[in-house]
Amino acid sequence: MPESKPKRRRKPSGPTMAAVAEKAGVSIFTVSAVVNGTAQVSDERRLRVEQAIEAIGYKHNAVARSLKTGRTLTIGVVVGDITNPFYTDVVAVIQQELHRSGYAVMLCCNDRSAELQAEHISLLRNRMVDGLIISPVGNDEQLQAALEGARIPVVLVDRTLRDNRYDAVVLDNKAAVTEAMQYLLSLGHRRIGFISGNPATYTGRHRLEGYRASLKAAGIPIEDDLCQLGGFRAEEAYTAALRLLTGPNPPTAIFPANNLMMIGAMKAVRDLGLTCPDDVSVVGFDDFPWAEAFIPQLTTIAQPVRQIGEESVRLLVERLGEKSKPVAPRRVQLKGELKVRTSCRPLVARKATPAPRKARAKAGR
Amino acid sequence: MPESKPKRRRKPSGPTMAAVAEKAGVSIFTVSAVVNGTAQVSDERRLRVEQAIEAIGYKHNAVARSLKTGRTLTIGVVVGDITNPFYTDVVAVIQQELHRSGYAVMLCCNDRSAELQAEHISLLRNRMVDGLIISPVGNDEQLQAALEGARIPVVLVDRTLRDNRYDAVVLDNKAAVTEAMQYLLSLGHRRIGFISGNPATYTGRHRLEGYRASLKAAGIPIEDDLCQLGGFRAEEAYTAALRLLTGPNPPTAIFPANNLMMIGAMKAVRDLGLTCPDDVSVVGFDDFPWAEAFIPQLTTIAQPVRQIGEESVRLLVERLGEKSKPVAPRRVQLKGELKVRTSCRPLVARKATPAPRKARAKAGR
DNA sequence: TTGTAGGCGTTATCAG
DNA sequence: CTGATAACGCCTACAA
Numbered sequence: 001m002p003e004s005k006p007k008r009r010r011k012p013s014g015p016t017m018a019a020v021a022e023k024a025g026v027s028i029f030t031v032s033a034v035v036n037g038t039a040q041v042s043d044e045r046r047l048r049v050e051q052a053i054e055a056i057g058y059k060h061n062a063v064a065r066s067l068k069t070g071r072t073l074t075i076g077v078v079v080g081d082i083t084n085p086f087y088t089d090v091v092a093v094i095q096q097e098l099h100r101s102g103y104a105v106m107l108c109c110n111d112r113s114a115e116l117q118a119e120h121i122s123l124l125r126n127r128m129v130d131g132l133i134i135s136p137v138g139n140d141e142q143l144q145a146a147l148e149g150a151r152i153p154v155v156l157v158d159r160t161l162r163d164n165r166y167d168a169v170v171l172d173n174k175a176a177v178t179e180a181m182q183y184l185l186s187l188g189h190r191r192i193g194f195i196s197g198n199p200a201t202y203t204g205r206h207r208l209e210g211y212r213a214s215l216k217a218a219g220i221p222i223e224d225d226l227c228q229l230g231g232f233r234a235e236e237a238y239t240a241a242l243r244l245l246t247g248p249n250p251p252t253a254i255f256p257a258n259n260l261m262m263i264g265a266m267k268a269v270r271d272l273g274l275t276c277p278d279d280v281s282v283v284g285f286d287d288f289p290w291a292e293a294f295i296p297q298l299t300t301i302a303q304p305v306r307q308i309g310e311e312s313v314r315l316l317v318e319r320l321g322e323k324s325k326p327v328a329p330r331r332v333q334l335k336g337e338l339k340v341r342t343s344c345r346p347l348v349a350r351k352a353t354p355a356p357r358k359a360r361a362k363a364g365r
Numbered sequence: 366m367p368e369s370k371p372k373r374r375r376k377p378s379g380p381t382m383a384a385v386a387e388k389a390g391v392s393i394f395t396v397s398a399v400v401n402g403t404a405q406v407s408d409e410r411r412l413r414v415e416q417a418i419e420a421i422g423y424k425h426n427a428v429a430r431s432l433k434t435g436r437t438l439t440i441g442v443v444v445g446d447i448t449n450p451f452y453t454d455v456v457a458v459i460q461q462e463l464h465r466s467g468y469a470v471m472l473c474c475n476d477r478s479a480e481l482q483a484e485h486i487s488l489l490r491n492r493m494v495d496g497l498i499i500s501p502v503g504n505d506e507q508l509q510a511a512l513e514g515a516r517i518p519v520v521l522v523d524r525t526l527r528d529n530r531y532d533a534v535v536l537d538n539k540a541a542v543t544e545a546m547q548y549l550l551s552l553g554h555r556r557i558g559f560i561s562g563n564p565a566t567y568t569g570r571h572r573l574e575g576y577r578a579s580l581k582a583a584g585i586p587i588e589d590d591l592c593q594l595g596g597f598r599a600e601e602a603y604t605a606a607l608r609l610l611t612g613p614n615p616p617t618a619i620f621p622a623n624n625l626m627m628i629g630a631m632k633a634v635r636d637l638g639l640t641c642p643d644d645v646s647v648v649g650f651d652d653f654p655w656a657e658a659f660i661p662q663l664t665t666i667a668q669p670v671r672q673i674g675e676e677s678v679r680l681l682v683e684r685l686g687e688k689s690k691p692v693a694p695r696r697v698q699l700k701g702e703l704k705v706r707t708s709c710r711p712l713v714a715r716k717a718t719p720a721p722r723k724a725r726a727k728a729g730r
Numbered sequence: 731t732t733g734t735a736g737g738c739g740t741t742a743t744c745a746g
Numbered sequence: 747c748t749g750a751t752a753a754c755g756c757c758t759a760c761a762a
Contacts, residue, residue, distance in 0.1 A: 013435055013493060014516065016755055027733045032757065040731065057514050062492045063431045064755035067738050070378060072428065074471070074492075082460075088453050095447075095474055104488060106439070107472040109460055123469060127427045127439075128378060149422050151379065234654070266658045275660075289599070293631045294659040295640075381739055392749045397741065405747060429739035432754050 015056045024052035035060055066128065075316065076124030078108040078117060079135045085259060085288045086303060087135065090157065093309025094133060101317050103130070114138025118146040125150055131316045133157060139200075153319035155312050159202030160331060167315040169308055169332045173203055176301045176336030177210025177257075180283045183299075183338060184253050185218050188347035189281060193244040193251035195261050197232040204232070207257045207285065226251055230261060237264030245272055245280065252280060252347050259286035262298070281344035285336075297341035304334050380423045389417035400425055431493065440681065441489030443473040443482060444500045444522075450624060450653045451668060452500065455522065458674025459498060466682050468495070479503025483511040490515055496681045498522060504565075518684035520677050524567030525696060532680040534673055534697045538568055541666045541701030542575025542622075545648045548664075548703060549618050550583050553712035554646060558609040558616035560626050562597035569597070572622045572650065591616055595626060602629030610637055610645065617646065617712050624651035627663070646709035650701075662706035669699050 017035070021028045026045055033039040034049045041049070052058070066072045075098055079087045095105050106129060108120035117137050124132060132150070135157045136143045143161065147154060153167070160168040184192055194211045197204035208227070215222050228244060230236035237256050241264060244251055256265040262284035269276050276282050276296050284291075287302035311332045319327070382400070386393045391410055398404040399414045406414070417423070431437045440463055444452045460470050471494060473485035482502050489497060497515070500522045501508045508526065512519060521533040549557055559576045562569035573592070580587050593609060595601035602621050606629065609616055621630040627649035634641050641647050641661050649656075652667035676697045684692070 013755080014514070018755080028756080029733055029758085030731090033732085036757085038757085042731065045732085059487075059514075060491055061755055063428055063437065064738090065757075066428045067432050067740090067755080068757045070738080081457075082447075083453055083457050085450070085453075088448055088450075091472075092446075092448050092474060095472060096476075099473075104471055104473070104492065106469055107456075107460060108464075108469070109457060111461075122424075126425055127469065149379070260654075263654055263658045270658070270660055270662075288655075289625075289628055290653075290655045290659075293628045293635070294655075295635055297635075378739080383739080393740085394742090394749060395747090398748085401741085403741085407747070410748085426739055429754090430741070432739080432756090433741045435754080 013061060015058045016061070017058070019056055020049065020052045020058045023056055024048040070128075071130055072128050073102055074104045074106055074127070074129045076106050076108065076121070076127075076129040076132045077134075078110060078120050078124070078132070080110055080112040080137050082107070082109045086286050086305065089305040090135075090309045090312075093306050094313055097310055097313040098317075101313065103317075110137055112137050114142045118142065121146040121150075125152075131155070131320055133312050133316060135159070136161075153316055155316045155319075157308060157312050164329055164331060167319065167330050169311045169315065169334065170202070171303055171308075172333050172335055173206035174210040174213065176285070176303075176338075177207045177255075178214050179336070179338050180255065180285075180299075180301050181211060181214035183340065184255070184281065184283060184344065185214070187253075187281065187344055189251075189253040189344075190220055190347075191223075191226065191249070191251040191253070193241075193254040194227045195237050195240045195244070195254065195256040195265060196227060196229050197257045197261070199229060201232075204257070211255070230257075232258050232260060234260045234264035234267075237261030238268050239264075241265040241268035242272070245269070245274065250280075253282065253344065254280060255283050255285075257285050259284065259288055262286070262300075277343050277345040281347075283344055287339055291339075292341055296343040299341045299343045300339050301336040302339050303336055307334055378426060380421045381426070382423070384421055385414065385417045385423045388421055389413040435493075436495055437493050438467060439469045439471055439492070439494045441471050441473065441486070441492075441494040441497045442499075443475060443485050443489070443497070445475060445477040445502050447472070447474045451651050451670065454670040455500075455674045455677075458671050459678055462675055462678040463682075466678065468682075475502055477502045479507040483507065486511040486515075490517075496520070496685055498677050498681060500524070501526075518681055520681045520684075522673065522677050529694055529696060532684065532695050534676045534680065534699065535567070536668055536673070537698050537700055538571035539575040539578065541650070541668075541703075542572045542620075543579050544701070544703050545620065545650075545664075545666050546576060546579035548705065549620070549646065549648060549709065550579070552618075552646065552709055554616075554618040554709075555585055555712075556588075556591065556614070556616040556618075558606075558619040559592045560602050560605045560609070560619065560621040560630060561592060561594050562622045562626065564594060566597075569622070576620070590614075597623050597625060599625045599629035599632075602626030603633050604629075606630040606633035607637070610634070610639065615645075618648070618709065619645060620648050620650075622650050624649065624653055627651070627665075642708050642710040646712075648709055652704055656704075657706055661708040664706045664708045665704050666701040667704050668701055672699055 017028050017031045020031045030041055030045055031049050033041050034046050077094060079091060082088055082091055098105050106124060110116035110120055114137055131153045133155045136159060140161045156166050156168040160170055196208045199205050199208050212222055228240035230240050244254055254265055256262045269280060274280055284298055284300045287300040291298040291300050382393050382396045385396045395406055395410055396414055398406050399411050442459055444456060447453055447456060463470050471489060475481035475485055479502055496518045498520045501524060505526045519531045521531050525533040525535055561573045564570050564573050577587055593605035595605050609619060619630055621627045634645060639645055649663055649665045652665040656663040656665050
C-alpha cells in the first residue's frame with residue numbers, strides 16, 4: 001500500500017558542533033573553543049571553524065549547553081497582571097536590564113490567582129530558570145509553599161514576606177501616601193475619601209496605614225464611611241466612589257489607592273456630572289502617561305518604576321554571581337514622588353450653607 | 366594552607382530520576398513512565414514511585430527532556446514596545462492562551478530597533494523555542510535575514526511581509542480608518558488633520574491610505590499641510606498637533622493614528638488652551654481603558670486585541686501540531702471597531718465669514 | 731594548542 | 747509490564 005510513513009519525525013535541530021568540526025577538519029573541542037572563546041585557538045584553525053560555521057549555518061544549542069552547565073541564562077518573571085501599567089513598566093525595565101546582563105526572561109501572568117502563581121513557579125522551576133523575580137499574590141504561606149526547596153535566587157517586587165526571607169524591592173507606601181495626604185491637608189481638605197486596595201495585601205495595608213496615620217496626625221477623626229475597601233480594580237472603585245460622593249456628607253477630596261481604581265473613580269466623578277477639581281479634588285497612586293494628557297491633569301504619586309526594575313535585577317544578578325558566599329536577604333525600599341498637577345484645588349470659602357450637599361445627595365440615583 | 370577549595374560548584378539541579386528509581390527500587394524507565402504517563406505501570410510500582418517522588422522532592426528537568434525530545438514547549442514572543450498598551454494587551458492574551466496550550470513564553474522587547482530584533486530572534490532560536498510570534502520592526506529584508514533558515518513556525522502580528530511567506534494576523538487598517546473618517550465626514554468635518562505614523566511601516570502606510578482614500582471618495586482635495594508625518598510617538602504627535610492647530614487654516618478635527626500619538630495630540634490641544642470637542646474634534650486609533658474615563662471621553666478605533674492574541678496562538682499551535690503536511694501561509698485579517706464617545710461633535714453653523722480663519726491664523730506664532 | 735572521552739538528566743528503542 | 751542502554755548536543759577535565 002502507498003502509505004507514507006507517518007513516524008518520520010523532522011530533524012528537531014539543525015547542524016551540530018560535530019558537523020562543524022567535521023567540515024572544518026578539526027575536533028569538537030576546537031569548535032567549542034572558538035564558539036565560547038574558552039581556549040586559545042590558532043588563527044588558522046579558528047578561521048576554518050568560522051567558515052565552516054557560516055557555511056553550514058550552525059546555530060549553537062543552548063538547551064544542550066544548559067544541561068551540561070546547569071545554567072539556562074533565563075530568569076522567570078511572574079506578575080499578577082501585566083495589563084496594569086505599573087507592572088508593564090516594571091517588566092519592561094526588568095526585561096531590558098536582564099538582557100543587558102545576558103539573561104532572557106520567561107514571563108508568566110497569574111491574573112492574581114495564587115493557584116496559577118504556584119503553577120507558574122513550578123513550571124519555571126522545572127525549566128531550570130536560574131532565578132525568579134516575583135511580584136507575589138496570595139498569602140505568605142502559599143508563596144513559601146510554591147518556592148519550597150528552590151535552590152535558586154528569588155527577588156520579590158512590590159512586597160515582602162513577613163519573615164524577610166528573600167531579597168525584596170518595595171516602595172515606602174506609607175510615606176508616599178502620607179506625602180499626598182499632607183498635600184491634600186495643606187490645601188485645606190479635611191474630609192478625604194480613601195478608596196483602598198485589599199487591606200490584606202502588603203501594598204493595600206501600608207497605603208491604608210498611611211491614610212489613617214495622616215488623619216490621626218492632623219487630629220482628624222477617622223470616619224469609616226470615608227474609607228472604602230476595594231480590591232484594586234476599576235469597577236470596585238467606581239461603585240466606591242459613587243457611594244462616597246453621593247453619601248450624606250461627601251468628601252471634598254478622594255484618593256484611589258492605585259491606577260486602576262483611579263480610572264474607576266474618575267468615571268464615577270464624570271457620571272455624577274461633577275467636575276474635578278472644582279467639585280472634588282482627586283489624587284491617585286501610580287502615575288501613567290495619560291495622567292497628564294487630559295483635563296484635569298492628574299496629581300499622582302509616581303512610583304520609580306525604572307529604579308524598581310533596575311534594583312530587582314541588580315539584586316538578582318548579584319546573587320547569581322555569588323560564589324557560594326551566602327549573604328543575608330536584602331531589602332531595598334524606594335520612595336514615591338508626588339507629581340502635583342491640576343486635579344486638586346484648595347478648599348476655599350465653601351458655601352457656608354449645607355444646601356449644596358443635600359443637592360448633591362440627590363444626584364445619586 | 367587553609368585554602369577553601371573554590372572550584373566546588375554547588376549541585377546545579379536537584380534529585381534526578383535515577384534517585385527516584387533507586388529510592389523506589391525500580392528502574393529509571395518505570396519512573397519516566399509514571400511521570401509522563403507514557404506506558405502502563407502496575408499500580409503497586411506506580412505508588413512506590415509516586416511516594417519516592419514526594420519523599421525526595423523530585424522535580425522533573427525540562428531541559429534534559431528538551432534535549433532529548435527536541436521540543437522546549439516554549440514560544441518566543443518579540444514585540445517592539447510592551448509599554449504600548451496595544452502590545453501589552455496582545456501579549457497578555459498570547460501568554461494566557463499559550464499557557465492553556467501548554468507553552469511558556471519567552472518575551473523580548475526590541476524598542477523598535479531592527480538590530481535588537483535580530484539579536485533577540487537569534488537568541489530565541491539558540492534557545493530552541495518551538496515557535497515564534499513576532500510583531501516585526503524594520504524592513505522585510507531585515508526580518509527575513511533574522512529568520513533565515515529557521516525551521517520553526519512563525520506567526521507575524523500587526524503586519525505581514527510583502528511576499529506573505531509567514532502566517533500573519535493583521536488588522537484591516539485602511540477599513541478602520543475609513544470608518545472613522547466617514548464618521549467625521551458625516552459630522553460635517555471637511556478639514557481633517559491626520560497625524561500619521563511612519564508611512565514606511567505596514568500600519569503607517571495602510572492607515573494613511575485610509576485617510577487619503579476617504580478624502581478622495583468625499584471629493585475633498587488632499588492638503589499636504591493637513592497630513593503630518595510622525596513616527597508613532599507621543600512627542601512627535603505633540604509638535605505635529607501644534608503645527609496643525611496653529612497653522613493659518615487649522616483643521617476642525619484631528620486624527621492621531623495610534624494611542625501614543627493620541628496622548629501627544631491631546632496634550633497639544635490642552636496646552637493651546639483649546640477644548641475638545643468644542644474647538645476641535647478628535648478621533649484616535651487604538652482604544653485603552655483611560656479613553657473613556659476622562660472628559661472628553663475619547664472616540665477611538667478599538668482593535669480586537671483578544672482576538673488578535675487568540676488567532677496568533679491558534680495559527681501557531683496548529684502548525685506546531687502539524688504532522689509534516691505543509692500548509693500554505695495563512696493570513697487572518699481582523700476588523701477594528703469604532704467606539705463613538707464624546708470627543709467629536711458636529712460641525713454646525715460655523716460663522717460664514719472668513720474672518721475667524723484669519724483671526725486664527727494670527728494665533729500661529 | 732589540540733584531541734579524546736565521559737557525562738549532564740531524559741527519552742526511547744530494544745530485549746526480556 | 748519492565749529493565750538495560752544508547753542517544754540528544756554540548757562542555758570540560760585530562761591527555762597528548
